[in-house]
Amino acid sequence: MRLHTLTVTAFGPFAGTERVDFDALAASGLFLLRGATGAGKTSVLDAVCFALYGEVPGARTRSRLRSDHADPRVLTQVVLEVTLGGRRLEITRLPEQLRPKRRGEGFTPEKAQTLLREYTAGGWQPLSRSHQEAGEEIGRLLGMSRDQFCQVVLLPQGDFARFLRADAGERADLLGRLFDTGRFSRVEEWLAARRRTGEERLRSAQDELRHLVARLDQAAGPAAEPADGWIPAGDAAGDLARQAPAWAAILRSDAAEQLAVAGSALRIAEQAHHARQRQSSAAETLTDRQESHRRALVREAELAAQAPDREADRTRLASARAAAVVESALRLRRSAADAHDAALRRERDAREACGSDRDAPAPQLSGIEQRLRDDLVRLEAAGRAEQRLAGTAAELRRVEAEQRAAEELREEAERQLEALPAQEEQLNRQLSEARQGASRAEQLTTCHQDAEQRLSAARRRDELLVQAHRVEAEAGAHRETAAKARQTWLDLREQRLDGMAAELAGRLHRGDPCPVCGSAEHPAPAQPSGEPVTREVEQAAEAEFRRAETAHRNASERLAALRSEATAAGNTPTDSITAELAGLAAELTAALHAADGLVTAEQGLIRLARQREDHLEQQRTAGARAAVHSDRMESLVLEHDDLTAEVAQARGDAPSVAERAARFRTRIARLAAAATAAREAADAAARLDDARAEAAAAATAAGFATPEAASEAVLPASRQQAVEMRLAAWDSERAAVRTLLDDPVIALAAAQPPADPATAAADLAAATARLRTTAAAEDAARHRLAELRSLGGRLTAHSAALAPALAEHARISRLSQLAAGTSSENRLRMRLESYVLAARLEQVAAAASSRLVRMSGGRYTLVHSDSKVSGNKRAGLSLHVVDAWTGTERDTTTLSGGESFFASLALALGLADVVTDEAGGMPLDTLFIDEGFGTLDEQALEEVLDVLDGLRERDRAVGIVSHVADLRQRIPAQLLVHKTPRGSTLRLSGPDSA
Structure with a gap:
């Protein structure tokens, strides 16, 4: 840093x-x-x-x-x-x-x-x-x-020896941050975590071993050798891993012998079961054959009793088959009769709808229909004229309305044209007034801007006057301060001059020449009369006076500049300029309001010119349109009169031509339907006569006296099929019974004594029970052997895998205890991080001692101590001082105040050196x-x-x-x-x- x-x-x-x-x-x-x-x-x-x-x-x-x-x-x-x-x-x-x-x-x-x-x-x-x-x-x-x-x-006041006298925990915290030894603490934690994980893994492995041993004991059954006698009672997982596989092999050998015994018993039971199955099957077969022979004899007698009824069925079936040839002719006769009746009903209904023409012959009905169709053609032409008449009336009304609208539009355009001159005159007056207002607004704007500038200058002048008043007060204060400082300086200068001899005498030394007289002897040097005034004191007073004088001069210059600038702004009062500006603003507002109508008036005149052209065009267009509509109305009136006469003649007594045509169409349709129904009735009568003759001929050919007799012999298809199936079933069953009675095997069985299937079934059930019991025993022995082999293989693999895990856990546990300081091999009982910190503290003590020796005149050196401490305090982070005068090593708390100061200073400098030299450390x-x-x-x-x-x-x-x-x-x-x-x-x- x-x-x-x-x-x-x-x-x-x-x-x-x-x-x-x-x-x-x-x-x-x-x-x-x-x-x-x-x-x-x-x-x-x-x-x-x-x-x-x-x-x-x-x-x-x-x-x-x-x-x-x-x-x-x-x-x-x-x-x-x-x-x-x-x-x-x-x-x-x-x-x-x-x-x-x-x-x-x-x-x-x-x-x-x-x-x-x-x-x-x-x-x-x-x-x-x-x-x-x-x-x-x-x-x-x-x-x-x-x-x-x-x-x-930052070694603050009264806190120099804090690190020097700190306990091991405080030193460890500081050194750990400075030297980044947290990684060693993390190594301790990592080893401890690995040790705990290994212990947990070993406990899980031992639990798994015990679980496998218990499952082996359970799978072996109560007849196996018990495992409680040799399973270790403690946590000796190694002993358990060595002994359990041998015991599992013994269990597998016993289970294999039991499986061999169970297999032999199963084979004997299976042979006995097969013999009993054959005996039971033979008894059941003999019983079934004897019962079949008895039932066949009973059924043969029942079929013989049903023989007369079956002969009657054969006769009835032969008559029905002969009548089937006549059935189609009879069906045609019935269809022709039904069609003839329906045709007669339709003819009767159609003639009833014809009214007065209902009794006319069929040819006459067709002639009446044709005359009516000719009249309908003429009526349809008149109907089109009737439709045209309605359209002409509607068009006449429409043209009349359009003519009235065109006249009204022309009149409206004339009224608008008459009102335009008055509007033009009013807009011209507004335009003149607006132009005058705009001109006035330009003049007032210039005056208003000038007044604003004068008001700004007046306000600035007022501010300058206020500042000038304040600066004037400051200048007066600086003037008084400068005067006092000057007087102080002069007084000190005079005192210094008065004491100059004493000052010169104070600089004399024995043997040095006097700067005034040159003598090397000074028998009576002058003595100061009071407190001496040094050159530095005089210079300080003079400097204070110069600063005060400079401040007064600067304030005076600022005051002159402020007053000069205020004078340049004029002397017009601010209130007067403000009132003048308010009046100009009111006049300017009124002028601008008047000028606002300039654009509106100009746009209004342009709009009136466009309206004049639009109204003139509207007047011309409306007049031309009214003339066109008048000509159209005259032609429509003539056409309407001609169509009215033509429609009145065609309508007759009907409300309209269309209504009269609809009546003609209804009558034509009814006559056509009656003529068609009469023709269809005649055709149906002829077909009925043909069907009756064909049915009589078919009945005679089939051997029946009349068609009615053939009709009585006809059977429905379902009844005929039921009779045929009944006869076929009777014949089939009688043949089957005869075949069964003729079978030599059935006849031989019937000649033997009655069979005893109940005794054979009981013997089979007993053999089946014995087979099931031996099979279950063999299956249990096989599953037991498979389970013991599977569990034995897992037990062997688990025991083999446990050996390296035990070795690894022992190694990790030893390293963890050594790093945590709990191992007997750790002589000083020091944790790994404490050991590293102790090495760093030893470096710090060595670096500090090189300076402490010089500071203490070669007396003291700092040494690191790794001796054990009492209680839970950390070992290896103690500091002692070695006194070279006495040759003793003592605690740093025994140093005096001054000794503690340069000892802690040496320690802090040594700490900074080591931190700076340490790779990754923070340079101080x-x-x-x-x-x-x-x-x-x-x-x-x-x-x-x-x-x-x-x-x-x-x-x-x-x-x-x-x-x-x-x-x-x-x-x-x-x-x-x-x-x-x-x-x-x-x-x-x-x-x-x-």
Whole structure:
């Protein structure tokens, strides 16, 4: 970390904006922050800490960051330009504070703000405005918390020995962050997690082994060798893995023997079962054949009793088959009779509809129809004339309406033309008035602008006079201050001149020549009469007088300039110009209002000209259209009269020609239907006579006396099919019964004694039960052997896989306990991270001792101690101091105040060296030491400064905050904090500056 610039505004004791160029201040490697008590030296360090972390060290809070001397309108702000991790950043922070309200009186809270920027090849680039994001990025680059930063970089008042006297836990926390030893803690956690995982895996493996052993015991059955006698009672997973496979092999051998015995019993039972099955089947077959012979004899007797009925069915079926030849002729006769009856009904209905013509013969009906059709043709021509007559009347009404509309349109155009001259006259008057108003508005606009300029100048003159009054008061105050300062300077000069001899005498030394008389002896040097006035005091008074005189001269010049500018603005009162401007504004408004009608009047005249042309065109068009409609009306009237006479003649007594034509069409249709029905009735009578003759001839040919006899013999198809099926079934069944009785096998069975199937079935059931029992036993033995083989294979594989897992767990467990410091092999009982931190602390102690030896005059060195400690405290992070004068090693808490200061300073510098040299560590290029040098004697101070001066070799800058006067002469680069009643200021200063 290297600081470049710091800019503070309204922060702590600094009322204005103060800037510190650390690049220039720290160029020599060692610089001094000095100033009076309470001036704000520590506030510079607070500002650095606030910029980095948003907080200040110690118990100070954000609420006290704002300067009480600052202007309320100026916001508190800190800007720090710093290099972190090789990146140049600019950090801007504003704390939460009160600011004046923009409207009204009082104050309102202003939220805290943070801006983080980075300098790249393209200039400053914004990174974040978020407090959290900026804080995380800065914290990541610094690698330290605020408290750790204050311990290592900002050593505040009374807190030098905090790290020196810290316990092991606090040192471990700080060193762990600085040296990034969290990875070793993660290694400890990783090993512990691996150990716990291994233990869990071993427990699971042992549980699985026990589960497999239990399943083997269960699968082997109660006859197996019990496993409880040799299974280990504890967690000896290795013993269990070695013994269980041998026991599983014994179980498999026993199960194989049991399966062989069960297989032999199953084969014997199967042979007995097959013999009983054959016996039972033979008894059932003999019983079935004997029963079939008995049923055949009974059925033969029943069929013989049904023989007469079957003969009657055969006779009826023969008559029905003969009548089937006549059936089609009979069906035609019935169809012809039905058609003849229907034709007679249609003829009767059609003649009834003909009215007076109903009794006319069929040929006469056709003649009447033809005459009516000729009359209908003439009526249809008259109907078209009737339709034309209706269209002519409608067109006549339409043309008459259009003629009236054209006349009205022409009259309306004439009325509009008569009204146009009056409108033109009115618009011309408006146009004249508007042009006059526009001209007046232009004149008033120029006057109004001139008045506005004069009013602005008058207001500026009033402001200048107010400023001049204030500057005049300031000039008077500066004049009085300059007079007082001049008098003070003259008084001090006179006192200095009066005490010049004493001053010269004060510079004399034994053996040195006197600058006045040249003598090397000074028997009676002059003594000061009072408080001596030095040259620096006189110069400061003179400088104060020059500053006051310059301020008075500047105020007088500003006063003259203000009065000159106010005189140039004239002496017209502001109220008078304001009243004049108001009058001009009212007149301008009225003139503009009058000029508003200019465009309206011009547009109105243009619109009237267009309307005149439109009305004239409308008048001409309407007149021409009315003449055309008049001619059309005359031709339509003539045509309407001719069509009226023609339609009246054709209509007769009917309401219309169309109605009379409709009557003719109805009568023609009825006559045509009656003639058609008469012809169809005659045709149906002829077809009926033919069908009757054909039916009589077919009945005679089939052997029937009359067609009616043949009709009675006809059977429906369903009844005929039922008779045929009944006869076929009777014949088939009688043949089957005869075949069965003639079978020699059935006859031989019938001759044998009755069979006993019940006894054979009982013997078969007993054999089946024995077979089922032996099969179940054999199947159980086979499944038992398969289960034992499967479980034995899994048990063997699991036992084989457990051996490397046991070895790995033993190795991981040993490493985990060793890293955690709980193993007996870890002599110091130190954790891995503590061991690494102890090595780093040993490096820090060695680096610190090289400076502590010089600071303590060769007396003290710091050593790292890895001795055990009591209780739960960490071992390996203790620090002791070795006293070369006594040869003893003791705790660092026994050092005195001054010894603790340079010991802790050496430790902090050594820590910074080790962190900088550590790969991946955060370089600490800037270190601040706040007080503590007052506890050192002159020799110790000289040795400490020699050590600090040697830091230049490592390009590190150290800032010392101190009141010690000797440091002003020893450290050339200084930052002076000067306090005044109006707030403190900062400036670079040399050793001779006041």
